[in-house]
Amino acid sequence: MSWLLEPLAYQFMQRGLLASVIVGILCAVMGTYVVLRGMAFLGDAMAHAILPGIAIAYLFHGDLLVGAGVAAVVIALSIGFFSREGTVKEDTAIGILFAAALSLGVALISSMQTYAVDLSHILFGNVLGVSTSDLWLIAGLSFAILLTVGIFFKQFLVISFDPVLAATLRLPAELLRNLMLVLLALTVVVSLQTVGVSLAAAMLVTPAATAYLLTRRLWPMMLVSALIGALSSVIGLYLSYYLNIVSGSSIVLTATVFFLLSFLWKRMKST
Amino acid sequence: MTHTPHRLEIEKVSIGYGEKIVMRDLSFQVPHGARVAVVGPNGAGKSTLFKALVGILPLHSGRVLIHGELLGAHKDCVAYIPQREDVDWRFPVTVNDVVMMGRFGKIGWLNRPTKADKQIVWKSIEQMGIADLADHSIGQLSGGQQQRAFLARAIAQEPHILLMDEPFTGVDVTTQEVTLNLLDHLRNQHVTTIISTHDLNLAASRFDLVLLLNHRLIAYGTPQKVFVKENLTQAFGNSLLVMENGMMLVDECCPPDEEHILHHAEVK
Numbered sequence: 142m143s144w145l146l147e148p149l150a151y152q153f154m155q156r157g158l159l160a161s162v163i164v165g166i167l168c169a170v171m172g173t174y175v176v177l178r179g180m181a182f183l184g185d186a187m188a189h190a191i192l193p194g195i196a197i198a199y200l201f202h203g204d205l206l207v208g209a210g211v212a213a214v215v216i217a218l219s220i221g222f223f224s225r226e227g228t229v230k231e232d233t234a235i236g237i238l239f240a241a242a243l244s245l246g247v248a249l250i251s252s253m254q255t256y257a258v259d260l261s262h263i264l265f266g267n268v269l270g271v272s273t274s275d276l277w278l279i280a281g282l283s284f285a286i287l288l289t290v291g292i293f294f295k296q297f298l299v300i301s302f303d304p305v306l307a308a309t310l311r312l313p314a315e316l317l318r319n320l321m322l323v324l325l326a327l328t329v330v331v332s333l334q335t336v337g338v339s340l341a342a343a344m345l346v347t348p349a350a351t352a353y354l355l356t357r358r359l360w361p362m363m364l365v366s367a368l369i370g371a372l373s374s375v376i377g378l379y380l381s382y383y384l385n386i387v388s389g390s391s392i393v394l395t396a397t398v399f400f401l402l403s404f405l406w407k408r409m410k411s412t
Numbered sequence: 413m414t415h416t417p418h419r420l421e422i423e424k425v426s427i428g429y430g431e432k433i434v435m436r437d438l439s440f441q442v443p444h445g446a447r448v449a450v451v452g453p454n455g456a457g458k459s460t461l462f463k464a465l466v467g468i469l470p471l472h473s474g475r476v477l478i479h480g481e482l483l484g485a486h487k488d489c490v491a492y493i494p495q496r497e498d499v500d501w502r503f504p505v506t507v508n509d510v511v512m513m514g515r516f517g518k519i520g521w522l523n524r525p526t527k528a529d530k531q532i533v534w535k536s537i538e539q540m541g542i543a544d545l546a547d548h549s550i551g552q553l554s555g556g557q558q559q560r561a562f563l564a565r566a567i568a569q570e571p572h573i574l575l576m577d578e579p580f581t582g583v584d585v586t587t588q589e590v591t592l593n594l595l596d597h598l599r600n601q602h603v604t605t606i607i608s609t610h611d612l613n614l615a616a617s618r619f620d621l622v623l624l625l626n627h628r629l630i631a632y633g634t635p636q637k638v639f640v641k642e643n644l645t646q647a648f649g650n651s652l653l654v655m656e657n658g659m660m661l662v663d664e665c666c667p668p669d670e671e672h673i674l675h676h677a678e679v680k
Contacts, residue, residue: 177500177503177504292522295516295519295521296516296521298505298509298513299513299516301503302499302500302503302505302510302513303494303498303499303513304468305466305468305492305494305498306492306494306513306514306565308466308467308468309466309467309490309491309492309569310516310517311467311517353504356504357504357506357549358504358505358506358509359504359505359509362504
């Protein structure tokens with residue numbers, strides 16, 4: 142059992158593990174909406190679109206998470222704004238904003254001297270660099286997001302499954318949709334530190350897609366997705382420790398293995 | 413608002429998508445508990461009218477009053493059975509989940525379903541004859557069973573007005589029968605039902621009132637009054653064939669539905 146405990150002798154590993162598990166669960170839960178509402182592209186775009194926020198925060202020595210958070214909310218609401226009443230199709234609006242924000246982010250970062258290292262941390266995460274205060278912020282934000290999902294579970298279910306029913310029930314669908322976008326944006330921000338912007342999208346989609354194959358109700362789908370997200374984080378972090386590979390990659394690859402297994406299981410079952 | 417005998421009033425309503433008006437200057441009144449068939453050629457604006465009544469499509473002009481109050485003043489008093497294409501059948505929900513959604517308007521934002529809600533849901537499911545399917549995914553059901561699940565949801569909603577878009581098209585005989593029985597049951601509950609259909613026979617035999625549309629009101633009243641040669645000619649134009657013995661035929665099968673036509677119009 143010593144191989145299990147050995148990495149935990151380091152405090153930074155303990156913090157890293159906790160942060161990864163929290164983020165794994167959070168992404169997996171929000172990911173169910175991403176998968177069911179066909180927002181995978183949006184999740185990916187959102188992750189990259191927060192880059193300028195981080196860069197600006199970095200340049201002014203501000204808190205990176207705050208910078209990312211502001212950028213994410215701005216992007217989320219802009220997508221809602223441009224695609225409102227169908228002026229521009231939603232995926233077109235996402236595509237334009239995503240590319241613009243990513244370019245702005247890279248432009249800003251390229252002006253820095255420690256460009257290469259910083260960019261790789263931002264893109265792929267730096268789970269072992271999670272400080273105690275980072276951990277608190279991650280835990281606090283995650284709790285708030287999950288609580289909001291719990292509170293609006295019914296409403297999110299209706300606007301996702303049947304927008305027409307949402308209209309007849311007089312639900313403020315536009316408001317709920319924006320709220321969901323903001324929650325998604327915050328989720329990406331929280332996962333920045335552990336898996337980085339380029340892999341956050343994978344953590345949003347892969348565990349939820351796996352759970353979709355294994356369950357047939359929304360609530361169990363969320364639970365299974367969360368379980369897979371947490372397991373992938375733990376296994377991935379250990380792999381990263383022993384194989385000496387980037388933690389974000391090993392976490393995402395572990396989740397991918399779960400997906401492949403459940404995909405094969407589903408195929409075998411249906412034949 | 414008991415002084416008004418009419419519970420649904422449509423006053424000079426025009427509806428359209430963007431600049432294109434699909435329904436012009438429509439006025440009619442439906443007494444409480446009546447059963448109305450909405451008929452007219454394809455693309456006449458039947459679905460458009462429904463969407464406006466549900467509140468998904470804003471009115472261009474005019475107003476809709478329910479119980480004497482503007483549309484939207486009442487929560488959840490209008491239920492709508494959507495057309496099949498409007499639903500994501502791969503969504504992970506069971507029949508029971510779908511029907512429970514009908515209660516969400518009554519449950520309130522932050523509360524959980526009570527025992528009473530669950531009972532109402534179960535009764536609605538039983539009434540539609542799909543009790544044995546309650547725990548099945550909605551996607552596993554046949555088309556007719558899916559429609560019955562949505563009918564169960566509409567009953568669970570306890571609406572005053574129920575709108576159904578083509579519930580008799582493309583479903584099995586059992587579902588047609590269950591739907592017709594449901595209409596009788598709803599009549600006893602004084603629920604107003606407004607149903608679009610292509611089945612003129614059904615409209616003539618099983619409905620109190622017929623609303624004949626073709627981008628505007630052609631005729632409205634009892635089937636005997638509405639289904640006369642002048643009205644039908646106005647509504648259906650060349651697709652109406654009048655036989656020598658006075659019989660009239662309408663061939664109205666399966667052209668594209670009005671939304672598609674509209675999209676083409678917008679693209680141009």
